[in-house]
Amino acid sequence: MRVIARTGLSWSGSLEEGGVFGIRKRYHRASLPQWLSKGGHLSSRFFGPDAWGPLAAAWLAFWAGHEDVVLWVRTDDASPEPMPVSLFFRSGDDLRPADREALARVRGRVLDGGAGVGSLALILQERGVPVVAAEIVPEGVAIMKERGVREVIGAPLEALQSRGAFDTILLLMNGTALAGTLGGFSTFLDTLDGLLAPGGQILVDSTDLLGGETWPESTGSSGQAGRGLEDSYPGELHYQMEFRGERGAPFPQLFLDPGTLSRLAGEMGWQVEVVWAGQGGEYLACLTREEPTEPVA
Numbered sequence: 001m002r003v004i005a006r007t008g009l010s011w012s013g014s015l016e017e018g019g020v021f022g023i024r025k026r027y028h029r030a031s032l033p034q035w036l037s038k039g040g041h042l043s044s045r046f047f048g049p050d051a052w053g054p055l056a057a058a059w060l061a062f063w064a065g066h067e068d069v070v071l072w073v074r075t076d077d078a079s080p081e082p083m084p085v086s087l088f089f090r091s092g093d094d095l096r097p098a099d100r101e102a103l104a105r106v107r108g109r110v111l112d113g114g115a116g117v118g119s120l121a122l123i124l125q126e127r128g129v130p131v132v133a134a135e136i137v138p139e140g141v142a143i144m145k146e147r148g149v150r151e152v153i154g155a156p157l158e159a160l161q162s163r164g165a166f167d168t169i170l171l172l173m174n175g176t177a178l179a180g181t182l183g184g185f186s187t188f189l190d191t192l193d194g195l196l197a198p199g200g201q202i203l204v205d206s207t208d209l210l211g212g213e214t215w216p217e218s219t220g221s222s223g224q225a226g227r228g229l230e231d232s233y234p235g236e237l238h239y240q241m242e243f244r245g246e247r248g249a250p251f252p253q254l255f256l257d258p259g260t261l262s263r264l265a266g267e268m269g270w271q272v273e274v275v276w277a278g279q280g281g282e283y284l285a286c287l288t289r290e291e292p293t294e295p296v297a
Helices: 042-046 049-063 085-089 097-105 119-126 138-147 175-179 185-195 258-266
Strands: 003-010 022-029 070-075 081-084 110-113 131-134 166-171 196-207 236-243 251-254 270-277 282-289
Touching (some): 049 070, 049 138, 081 085, 097 119, 097 196, 097 270, 097 282, 110 119, 175 251
Parallel strands (some): 110 131, 110 166, 166 196
Antiparallel strands (some): 003 022, 070 081, 196 282
Protein backbone atom coordinates (compact mmCIF):
# COMPACT_ATOMS: atom_id res chain seq x y z
CA MET A 1 0.00 0.00 0.00
CA ARG A 2 1.55 3.27 -1.15
CA VAL A 3 2.15 6.09 1.30
CA ILE A 4 1.91 9.69 0.10
CA ALA A 5 2.21 13.11 1.68
CA ARG A 6 -1.11 14.66 2.48
CA THR A 7 -2.15 17.61 4.56
CA GLY A 8 -3.88 17.13 7.88
CA LEU A 9 -5.41 19.44 10.42
CA SER A 10 -4.03 20.89 13.59
CA TRP A 11 -6.00 22.77 16.22
CA SER A 12 -2.98 24.61 17.61
CA GLY A 13 -2.89 28.38 17.55
CA SER A 14 -5.50 30.97 18.32
CA LEU A 15 -8.91 31.26 16.69
CA GLU A 16 -7.99 34.70 15.38
CA GLU A 17 -4.94 33.26 13.64
CA GLY A 18 -6.95 30.52 12.02
CA GLY A 19 -5.26 27.94 14.23
CA VAL A 20 -8.37 25.79 14.58
CA PHE A 21 -7.98 24.65 11.02
CA GLY A 22 -4.24 25.27 10.69
CA ILE A 23 -2.57 23.01 8.14
CA ARG A 24 0.53 20.92 8.57
CA LYS A 25 2.00 18.13 6.46
CA ARG A 26 1.37 14.55 7.45
CA TYR A 27 1.99 11.14 5.93
CA HIS A 28 -0.68 8.53 5.75
CA ARG A 29 -2.03 5.87 3.46
CA ALA A 30 -3.59 7.01 0.20
CA SER A 31 -6.44 4.51 0.09
CA LEU A 32 -9.46 5.04 2.33
CA PRO A 33 -12.00 2.51 3.61
CA GLN A 34 -14.38 1.22 0.99
CA TRP A 35 -17.36 3.05 2.46
CA LEU A 36 -15.73 6.37 1.58
CA SER A 37 -16.44 5.82 -2.12
CA LYS A 38 -20.13 5.01 -1.79
CA GLY A 39 -21.43 8.57 -1.79
CA GLY A 40 -24.29 9.88 0.31
CA HIS A 41 -24.59 12.32 3.17
CA LEU A 42 -22.35 12.25 6.19
CA SER A 43 -25.27 13.33 8.34
CA SER A 44 -27.47 10.37 7.49
CA ARG A 45 -25.18 7.59 6.37
CA PHE A 46 -21.70 7.65 7.83
CA PHE A 47 -22.00 9.57 11.08
CA GLY A 48 -23.95 7.55 13.62
CA PRO A 49 -23.81 7.01 17.40
CA ASP A 50 -20.78 4.73 17.09
CA ALA A 51 -18.88 7.66 15.54
CA TRP A 52 -20.29 10.63 17.45
CA GLY A 53 -20.23 9.04 20.94
CA PRO A 54 -16.97 10.73 22.06
CA LEU A 55 -18.12 14.09 20.71
CA ALA A 56 -21.42 13.85 22.57
CA ALA A 57 -19.64 12.90 25.79
CA ALA A 58 -17.24 15.84 25.39
CA TRP A 59 -20.12 18.28 24.87
CA LEU A 60 -21.88 16.98 27.98
CA ALA A 61 -18.70 17.23 30.04
CA PHE A 62 -18.17 20.85 29.02
CA TRP A 63 -21.81 21.71 29.67
CA ALA A 64 -21.50 20.13 33.12
CA GLY A 65 -18.76 22.62 33.97
CA HIS A 66 -15.56 20.92 32.83
CA GLU A 67 -14.59 23.73 30.49
CA ASP A 68 -10.97 22.63 30.01
CA VAL A 69 -11.80 19.26 28.41
CA VAL A 70 -10.33 18.32 25.04
CA LEU A 71 -11.49 16.00 22.30
CA TRP A 72 -8.81 13.95 20.54
CA VAL A 73 -9.11 13.69 16.77
CA ARG A 74 -7.23 11.32 14.49
CA THR A 75 -6.96 12.00 10.77
CA ASP A 76 -6.30 8.82 8.78
CA ASP A 77 -2.96 7.36 9.96
CA ALA A 78 -1.80 10.54 11.72
CA SER A 79 -1.18 10.96 15.41
CA PRO A 80 -4.15 12.23 17.47
CA GLU A 81 -4.53 15.99 17.91
CA PRO A 82 -6.23 17.67 20.89
CA MET A 83 -9.23 19.83 20.02
CA PRO A 84 -10.57 22.18 22.71
CA VAL A 85 -14.25 21.46 23.30
CA SER A 86 -14.70 25.15 24.12
CA LEU A 87 -14.54 25.75 20.37
CA PHE A 88 -18.08 24.39 20.05
CA PHE A 89 -19.32 26.74 22.78
CA ARG A 90 -17.64 29.86 21.37
CA SER A 91 -19.36 33.21 21.73
CA GLY A 92 -18.88 36.74 20.40
CA ASP A 93 -15.28 37.37 21.42
CA ASP A 94 -14.21 33.85 20.53
CA LEU A 95 -15.69 33.64 17.05
CA ARG A 96 -13.44 32.66 14.19
CA PRO A 97 -13.01 35.21 11.39
CA ALA A 98 -15.02 32.94 9.08
CA ASP A 99 -17.85 32.90 11.63
CA ARG A 100 -17.96 36.68 11.79
CA GLU A 101 -17.99 37.04 8.04
CA ALA A 102 -20.73 34.46 7.61
CA LEU A 103 -22.92 35.89 10.36
CA ALA A 104 -22.62 39.33 8.78
CA ARG A 105 -23.87 37.94 5.47
CA VAL A 106 -26.97 36.01 6.56
CA ARG A 107 -30.34 37.28 5.41
CA GLY A 108 -33.92 36.20 5.87
CA ARG A 109 -34.81 32.91 7.52
CA VAL A 110 -31.67 30.93 8.38
CA LEU A 111 -30.97 27.22 8.67
CA ASP A 112 -27.89 26.42 10.77
CA GLY A 113 -26.95 22.96 9.49
CA GLY A 114 -24.88 20.81 11.81
CA ALA A 115 -25.52 23.34 14.56
CA GLY A 116 -23.62 21.40 17.25
CA VAL A 117 -24.54 22.99 20.59
CA GLY A 118 -26.14 26.07 19.05
CA SER A 119 -23.50 28.75 19.52
CA LEU A 120 -24.07 30.46 16.18
CA ALA A 121 -27.82 29.99 16.33
CA LEU A 122 -27.87 31.76 19.70
CA ILE A 123 -25.98 34.75 18.28
CA LEU A 124 -28.38 35.04 15.36
CA GLN A 125 -31.35 34.64 17.68
CA GLU A 126 -30.07 37.46 19.87
CA ARG A 127 -29.82 39.64 16.77
CA GLY A 128 -33.47 39.01 15.96
CA VAL A 129 -32.73 36.73 13.01
CA PRO A 130 -35.20 33.83 12.55
CA VAL A 131 -33.04 30.71 12.75
CA VAL A 132 -33.60 26.97 12.82
CA ALA A 133 -30.79 24.85 14.29
CA ALA A 134 -30.51 21.32 12.88
CA GLU A 135 -28.34 18.68 14.57
CA ILE A 136 -28.40 14.88 14.53
CA VAL A 137 -26.49 14.29 17.78
CA PRO A 138 -29.19 14.02 20.49
CA GLU A 139 -26.91 15.41 23.20
CA GLY A 140 -26.32 18.50 21.06
CA VAL A 141 -30.07 18.92 20.58
CA ALA A 142 -30.65 18.71 24.33
CA ILE A 143 -27.89 21.20 25.14
CA MET A 144 -29.20 23.67 22.55
CA LYS A 145 -32.64 23.57 24.11
CA GLU A 146 -31.17 24.11 27.58
CA ARG A 147 -29.12 27.04 26.26
CA GLY A 148 -32.26 28.68 24.94
CA VAL A 149 -32.23 28.01 21.20
CA ARG A 150 -35.90 28.34 20.36
CA GLU A 151 -36.24 26.24 17.21
CA VAL A 152 -34.18 23.06 17.24
CA ILE A 153 -34.58 20.05 14.98
CA GLY A 154 -32.93 16.72 15.78
CA ALA A 155 -32.82 15.40 12.24
CA PRO A 156 -30.53 15.26 9.19
CA LEU A 157 -30.89 17.97 6.58
CA GLU A 158 -32.55 15.66 4.09
CA ALA A 159 -35.44 15.23 6.55
CA LEU A 160 -36.26 18.94 6.59
CA GLN A 161 -38.07 19.22 3.27
CA SER A 162 -41.40 19.84 4.99
CA ARG A 163 -40.00 22.64 7.17
CA GLY A 164 -40.34 25.33 4.53
CA ALA A 165 -37.82 27.31 2.56
CA PHE A 166 -34.79 29.11 3.97
CA ASP A 167 -33.16 32.26 2.66
CA THR A 168 -29.74 31.33 4.05
CA ILE A 169 -28.24 27.94 4.83
CA LEU A 170 -25.27 28.25 7.16
CA LEU A 171 -22.71 25.42 7.09
CA LEU A 172 -19.64 26.24 9.17
CA MET A 173 -16.76 24.41 10.90
CA ASN A 174 -15.89 22.81 7.56
CA GLY A 175 -19.41 22.67 6.21
CA THR A 176 -18.39 20.60 3.18
CA ALA A 177 -17.87 17.69 5.58
CA LEU A 178 -21.64 17.12 5.61
CA ALA A 179 -21.36 15.83 2.04
CA GLY A 180 -19.30 12.93 3.38
CA THR A 181 -17.34 12.26 0.21
CA LEU A 182 -16.50 13.86 -3.10
CA GLY A 183 -18.93 11.46 -4.77
CA GLY A 184 -21.68 12.47 -2.36
CA PHE A 185 -21.35 16.20 -2.92
CA SER A 186 -23.83 16.48 -5.80
CA THR A 187 -26.50 14.61 -3.82
CA PHE A 188 -25.83 16.83 -0.82
CA LEU A 189 -26.12 19.98 -2.92
CA ASP A 190 -29.42 18.74 -4.35
CA THR A 191 -30.71 18.35 -0.79
CA LEU A 192 -29.69 21.91 0.06
CA ASP A 193 -31.31 23.19 -3.12
CA GLY A 194 -34.60 21.72 -1.96
CA LEU A 195 -34.37 23.71 1.28
CA LEU A 196 -33.59 27.10 -0.27
CA ALA A 197 -36.11 29.77 -1.06
CA PRO A 198 -35.88 31.44 -4.50
CA GLY A 199 -32.87 33.73 -4.46
CA GLY A 200 -31.47 32.01 -1.38
CA GLN A 201 -27.81 31.48 -0.52
CA ILE A 202 -25.56 28.85 1.03
CA LEU A 203 -22.66 30.05 3.19
CA VAL A 204 -20.13 27.25 3.62
CA ASP A 205 -16.55 27.13 4.80
CA SER A 206 -13.77 24.66 4.14
CA THR A 207 -10.00 24.44 3.79
CA ASP A 208 -7.93 24.12 0.62
CA LEU A 209 -5.64 21.13 1.20
CA LEU A 210 -4.22 21.30 -2.33
CA GLY A 211 -2.12 24.39 -1.65
CA GLY A 212 -3.54 26.28 -4.62
CA GLU A 213 -3.11 23.42 -7.08
CA THR A 214 -5.92 22.15 -9.28
CA TRP A 215 -7.39 18.66 -9.24
CA PRO A 216 -8.05 16.54 -12.35
CA GLU A 217 -11.50 17.22 -13.74
CA SER A 218 -12.01 14.18 -15.92
CA THR A 219 -10.43 10.93 -17.05
CA GLY A 220 -7.14 11.54 -18.79
CA SER A 221 -6.38 14.80 -17.02
CA SER A 222 -3.12 14.79 -15.10
CA GLY A 223 -3.71 17.95 -13.06
CA GLN A 224 -0.72 19.62 -11.46
CA ALA A 225 2.32 18.10 -9.80
CA GLY A 226 1.81 14.90 -11.79
CA ARG A 227 -1.40 13.99 -10.04
CA GLY A 228 -3.86 11.73 -11.80
CA LEU A 229 -7.26 10.28 -11.07
CA GLU A 230 -5.69 7.14 -9.63
CA ASP A 231 -4.73 9.29 -6.63
CA SER A 232 -7.30 9.88 -3.92
CA TYR A 233 -8.58 13.43 -3.66
CA PRO A 234 -6.42 14.99 -0.90
CA GLY A 235 -9.44 16.54 0.81
CA GLU A 236 -11.26 13.23 1.18
CA LEU A 237 -10.13 12.13 4.63
CA HIS A 238 -11.64 10.28 7.53
CA TYR A 239 -11.66 11.19 11.19
CA GLN A 240 -11.86 9.25 14.42
CA MET A 241 -12.68 10.94 17.72
CA GLU A 242 -11.70 9.96 21.24
CA PHE A 243 -12.72 11.32 24.63
CA ARG A 244 -11.62 10.02 28.03
CA GLY A 245 -10.58 6.69 26.56
CA GLU A 246 -13.70 6.18 24.45
CA ARG A 247 -12.79 5.93 20.78
CA GLY A 248 -15.49 6.23 18.14
CA ALA A 249 -15.75 4.66 14.72
CA PRO A 250 -14.03 6.42 11.79
CA PHE A 251 -16.15 8.59 9.52
CA PRO A 252 -15.55 10.61 6.33
CA GLN A 253 -14.43 14.23 6.46
CA LEU A 254 -14.46 16.14 3.18
CA PHE A 255 -12.43 19.29 2.62
CA LEU A 256 -13.02 20.97 -0.75
CA ASP A 257 -10.62 23.38 -2.37
CA PRO A 258 -12.32 26.45 -3.95
CA GLY A 259 -11.60 25.29 -7.50
CA THR A 260 -13.17 21.87 -7.05
CA LEU A 261 -16.12 23.39 -5.19
CA SER A 262 -16.69 25.88 -8.00
CA ARG A 263 -16.41 23.21 -10.69
CA LEU A 264 -18.74 20.69 -9.04
CA ALA A 265 -21.32 23.30 -8.05
CA GLY A 266 -21.05 25.07 -11.41
CA GLU A 267 -21.89 21.83 -13.22
CA MET A 268 -25.16 21.86 -11.27
CA GLY A 269 -26.04 25.45 -12.09
CA TRP A 270 -24.63 27.20 -9.02
CA GLN A 271 -22.52 30.32 -8.81
CA VAL A 272 -19.71 30.21 -6.25
CA GLU A 273 -17.98 33.25 -4.80
CA VAL A 274 -15.19 33.06 -2.24
CA VAL A 275 -16.17 35.90 0.11
CA TRP A 276 -13.42 35.45 2.70
CA ALA A 277 -10.01 33.74 2.74
CA GLY A 278 -7.76 33.24 5.75
CA GLN A 279 -4.53 31.59 6.74
CA GLY A 280 -3.71 27.98 5.97
CA GLY A 281 -6.16 27.70 3.09
CA GLU A 282 -9.33 28.43 5.06
CA TYR A 283 -12.09 30.13 3.10
CA LEU A 284 -15.78 30.98 3.15
CA ALA A 285 -17.86 30.63 0.00
CA CYS A 286 -21.31 31.86 -0.97
CA LEU A 287 -23.33 29.65 -3.32
CA THR A 288 -26.32 30.99 -5.21
CA ARG A 289 -28.43 29.59 -7.99
CA GLU A 290 -27.74 30.97 -11.46
CA GLU A 291 -30.75 32.96 -12.60
CA PRO A 292 -32.20 31.73 -15.92
CA THR A 293 -31.67 34.18 -18.73
CA GLU A 294 -34.59 35.43 -20.75
CA PRO A 295 -34.48 34.39 -24.41
CA VAL A 296 -33.72 37.19 -26.81
CA ALA A 297 -36.76 38.00 -28.91
